[in-house]
Amino acid sequence: MSTFREKLLHSLDSEGEPGRATNAVKAIGLLIALSIGLAVLATEPLVRSSLGDLLVKLDIAVAIIFLLEYILRLWVAPLRDGAGRGIRGAWDYAITPMAILDLIAIAPTILGFITPELYLLRIIRLVRIGRVGRSKRFRQSIKYFNKAIAAKKEELQISAIYSGVVIIFSSILMFLVEGGVQKEQFGSIPRCLWWSIITVTTVGYGDAYPITALGKLVAALTAMCGIAVIAIPIGIISAGFTESLGSRNSREDP
16 A cells, blocks of 8 residues: 555656657646636636536535545655655645645635635646656756846846836826826826836836827837836846847757
8 A cells, every 4th residue: 555655756746768758747737727717717707607516516526535635745745855754744735835735726626615706716726737748858947047137137127127217217207298188097107107117117007108299209200218117128038038038949959
């Protein structure tokens, strides 16, 4: 029995082949995605009215699977390195943040409290998807991305300063031009800051926009500067990432 428990522990918490997650970990990841999908669908009244019973049954089924997984994790917890034996080991695992999140996510369904708001507790299981991302390839990607950021730190700081100048300067100009005309939207520089950030990032919600000729000119210039605000850091990070991968390939070449 202990051999089975050890295999189960390895399946739930370790990687199988080098650089690959175990099948159990992959299945858990898929179930997490399914449970989050059900939580999202349950917030739509039309879907809930037509498929409410099916959603509830699926959610209960998924919750039961997660409950079984939770119980199995408690069972194998004493076998972890450095864990206590018996009930103490299971208790030490049960009070970990990850185990508490698991319990919070499944408790409403198991106890019979199923509402759209409580469905959304499933979303906290997104934290668990991080376990699926423990593969060698994922870790290498994060490693080289971090190296790219560190290598281009100074350039990114200059880009951030440029972005801040564009946002502040355009906010001041828009306040001077439109503040007296549209006091609700541009009556203060902090209000203009919202418009400037949305414009510079090219989102453009349309909840605040200039109506005067000078205001439109300021908006056009801000939008054109916003292209650089987005393009410059992307180019810097891309160059750093390419250089990081290039240095790895040069080391690997004989």
